[in-house]
Amino acid sequence: MFYQWYEMNHAVMAPWRAAAEAMRLAYANPLNPFAETYAGRTASASLEVFERATRRYGKPDFGLYETPVDGKAVPVCEKIVWRKPFCNLIHFERTLPKRRERDPRLLIVAPMSGHYATLLRGTVESLLPHADIYITDWIDARMVPLAEGTFDLDDYIDYVIEMLHHLGPDTHMMAVCQPAVPVLAAVALMEAAEDPLSPASMTLMGGPIDTRINPTAVNKLAKDKPIEWFRDNVVMPVPFPHPGFMRPVYPGFLQLSGFMSMNLDRHILAQRDFFEHLVKNDGDAAEKHRDFYDEYLAVMDLTAEFYLQTVETVFMRHALPKGEMMHRENRVDLTAIRKVALLTVEGENDDISGLGQTQAAQTLCVNIPETMRQHYMQPDVGHYGVFNGSRFRREIVPRIAAFQRAHARGGQPVRQVIVGGKTA
Structure with missing residues (x-):
């Protein structure tokens, strides 16, 4: 009630x-x-x-109508290019000269943790001059009718894989906070299946890969209570008259x-x-x-099955770093990742995903060559500063852009960019 x-x-x-x-x-x-x-x-x-x-507070707009490219302002058009009941894929299409060499294609997987994808407006705005950007726009669960079925962590991973298939080869992927785990799992499953459409690179930012390392208050709360407590106390049915009436959600x-x-x-x-x-x-x-x-203050509901499975898998059982995470009938094997470059980014003062939790991916993905991996810790920023703000624009964005250009897989040539006085 x-x-x-x-x-x-x-x-x-x-x-x-x-x-x-x-x-x-x-x-x-x-x-x-x-x-x-x-x-x-x-x-x-x-x-x-x-x-x-x-x-x-209703869902905000991205409001990104132009971006500077090669020193000139170019129009940006926001288009939905892929639809599912629980997510839309938005493309920020830039109007560029036809003969201009392409920028890396980047899929940003936004967190599904209570806020809308527009929380990453600053992230998108900062990266638009450097990449052809797509972003996951997760749907508020209270707006999805019960007839559309359930949506859990396995479905989330399936969505990520389907989006990569939709976008095609030589796509780069970035996960901000919560999606670091399902994105890493999706890449492992694609690599194990020798999927030719696995991403060229993945960037994991402030994500809970291994919450046993420097646990934060959020991590300790999930660890201190049994899963039944969360099911009994924070899962509630959507009230009338919302379209998702009677759907069990985490509000x-x-x-x-x-x-x-x-x-x-x-x-x-x-x-x-x-x-x-x-x-x-x-x-x-x-x-x-x-x-x-x-x-x-603009927040969205999560489906109960996704929330409970995430809490149990990521924060209670630590299934991914232990090698015990399952995607339906298949075990998620991080050692299968060999061809996807890995960049991990953390904030020194992160109080949501503690320092070292994201870097753990570097240790777990043992078969990625050293030349295809990189870790960066941004001093003097908290969780939000990992993906937004002046330090993000000045220190982190150039590293992401350079990393993605360095690990393009071929196809059409990717335009080179000068970062820190050197060609990336």
């Missing part, structure tokens, strides 16, 4: 939110003689903080609550600072706050 109470609370607050927004607009109206007074700005700020604290608002409780003081201070920026009429700082929390 907890999910139903949550929905009822939103419904009850709806008229209060509407009234608060109407009053805020009245106080902020330039025709209002009190709009520019301290009292007027204080009232307007209070009403906006209330409205934002009680609203439901996104529970995941968000967990993330926020880890740094509650920081979020409280952020709300206080936002209020003060509004009162002082500091528009730029207030807009940055809005942009961040519009994304951070």
Whole structure:
């Protein structure tokens, strides 16, 4: 009943939110003689903080309409090129000169851990000048009718393999956080089957490959409780009138609550600072706050079977690093990976995937030649800084671009790029 109470609370607050927004607009109206007074700005700020604290945040847009390529701005068109009930594959198609040598084709596998794929907007934006990008756009489970069936970790791996088959040969792949495990498993299965469409390279960023190494608070929570506790306490049916009515899910608002409780003081201070920026009429700082929390507070539900299988396989049994992970009837054998180059990236201060958890892939994939592997640890960044922010753009993006160009498998020639004064 907890999910139903949550929905009822939103419904009850709806008229209060509407009234608060109407009053805020009245106080902020330039025709209002009190709009520019301290009292007027204080009232307007209070009403906006209330409205934002009680609203439901919908799925944001990527909003990427152009990117710089070879020093010139080129248009970007967002297209869905592959559809399944639980995921769409989005292509950020750039309008480039026909005779220009192609950039690497990159499939970014976004995390399915409560936030939408738009959480990686900055990741996509930073890589667009260097690659032809596709990204997984996972569907909110509460929007998928029960008639579409179930979706678990095995299905997730199947989706990744199908997308690689759709994109064709010489595709590079990047997994950010949670998908590091299913992506690594998918590559191992394809290599074991000698699949010619296995990716040219895989980049694993801040992922829980082996959570026995430097376990974080998230890892310890999963380890301290039996799987039955998660099934009984955090799995709930989708309430009416959502399309996924009665589908068992792990609600996104529970995941968000967990993330926020880890740094509650920081979020409280952020709300206080936002209020003060509004009162002082500091528009730029207030807009940055809005942009961040519009994304951070937009959450999606996960299917119960995917959530429970992931918790048990990755965080409780550590099945992948132990060599015990199964994909349906097949064991996932990481020693089968021989032809796919591997880049692992970690953040020094990551409090979600501890330092060393992602690097573990380098040890487990023993048959990848040394010339086809690389590890990089970014100093002074946490989990978010591994895939977004100024250090990501300045330090990590050039390494990813250079690595993918160095490990292209052939076909059409890939344009060379200068990184750090050297041709990559």
